[in-house]
Amino acid sequence: MATADKNKNVHVFESEEALSVSLAKYAADLSEKFAKQKGSFTVVLTGGSLIKSLRKLVEAPYIDSIDWSKWHVLWADERVVPKNHPDSNYLLAYDAFLSKVPIPSGNVYAINDALPAEAAADDYETCVKHLVHNGIISVSEATGFPRFDLMLLGMGPDGHVASLFPGHPLVQEKKKWITFIKESPKPPPQRITFTFPVINSSANIALVVAGAGKAHPVHVTLGNGEDSHVLPVQMVLPEGELTWFLDKDAASKL
Numbered sequence: 511m512a513t514a515d516k517n518k519n520v521h522v523f524e525s526e527e528a529l530s531v532s533l534a535k536y537a538a539d540l541s542e543k544f545a546k547q548k549g550s551f552t553v554v555l556t557g558g559s560l561i562k563s564l565r566k567l568v569e570a571p572y573i574d575s576i577d578w579s580k581w582h583v584l585w586a587d588e589r590v591v592p593k594n595h596p597d598s599n600y601l602l603a604y605d606a607f608l609s610k611v612p613i614p615s616g617n618v619y620a621i622n623d624a625l626p627a628e629a630a631a632d633d634y635e636t637c638v639k640h641l642v643h644n645g646i647i648s649v650s651e652a653t654g655f656p657r658f659d660l661m662l663l664g665m666g667p668d669g670h671v672a673s674l675f676p677g678h679p680l681v682q683e684k685k686k687w688i689t690f691i692k693e694s695p696k697p698p699p700q701r702i703t704f705t706f707p708v709i710n711s712s713a714n715i716a717l718v719v720a721g722a723g724k725a726h727p728v729h730v731t732l733g734n735g736e737d738s739h740v741l742p743v744q745m746v747l748p749e750g751e752l753t754w755f756l757d758k759d760a761a762s763k764l
C-alpha cells in the first residue's frame with residue numbers, strides 16, 4: 511500500500527511491483543496532460559534499474575491509452591559505447607521499453623555513438639538546442655535552460671544521479687547543458703550527462719529508487735542520515751515537481 515509524505519511528495523510502496531504500477535499511471539497522466547497542452551511530451555530516461563520499473567507502460571491499459579506519437583525521448587546520461595553494446599543505456603531502454611511501444615523512431619534521440627565523449631556531449635547538446643528551437647522542448651523562463659516535461663531518474667547506491675557522481679567537479683557545472691566524464695567511478699568510464707541546471711529546470715522529476723542497497727542515500731536525503739559529501743541526489747531540486755517512488759527496502763532507514 512502506498513503511503514504519501516504530505517511534505518515531500520514521497521511515496522513508499524510495499525514492493526517494486528506496486529511501485530511500477532503507480533509509476534506507470536503517473537507517467538501516463540503526465541503524457542495526457544502535456545500532449546493536450548502542447549502537442550508533445552518530452553521524456554528523459556536514465557539507465558539501470560529505472561527501465562525495469564517502466565514495464566507496466568507496455569501493458570494494458572497504457573499500451574493502448576497513451577498517445578505514443580506525442581512522445582519525444584532523450585537520455586539524461588549515456589555511456590560512450592556503441593548503441594548495441596551491453597553497457598548502452600539506449601540498448602537497455604530499447605530492449606525493455608522502446609521496442610514495445612509505437613513511439614516514432616524519429617522521436618527517439620540517442621547520442622552519436624561514433625563520437626568520443628567530449629564530442630558526443632557537444633553533439634547531444636546541439637540536438638537538444640535544435641529541439642528547443644523547433645518548439646519540441648520547452649525552455650524554463652526562470653533559468654533559460656531546457657525544461658523537460660518529465661525526467662525519470664534512477665539513483666545509484668552512492669547517491670549518484672545520471673552520471674553525476676559524489677565529489678566530482680561535474681556536479682558544480684553551471685553553464686553547459688550536457689557534459690562528459692572520462693573517469694566514471696562506476697564502469698564504463700566514459701559517459702555523457704545532463705548537468706544540474708538542466709535536470710533542475712524540469713517540469714516534473716520522478717526519482718525511482720528500489721532496493722535496500724539504496725537506503726543510505728535515501729536516509730541522507732529524506733531523513734537525518736549523514737555522508738562525507740553532499741550527494742548528487744540531494745542536489746535534485748527542480749523548479750517543477752519532484753516525486754519520489756520508493757519501495758520499502760529503499761525507505762527502510764527513514
Ligand SMILES: O=C1O[C@H](COP(=O)(O)O)[C@@H](O)[C@H](O)[C@H]1O
Nearest residue numbers: 556557558559560664665666672
Ligand atoms: O550508471 C548508471 O547508474 C544509475 C543508477 O543505476 P541503478 O541500476 O543503480 O538504478 C542510472 O540512473 C544511470 O542512468 C546509469 O548510467
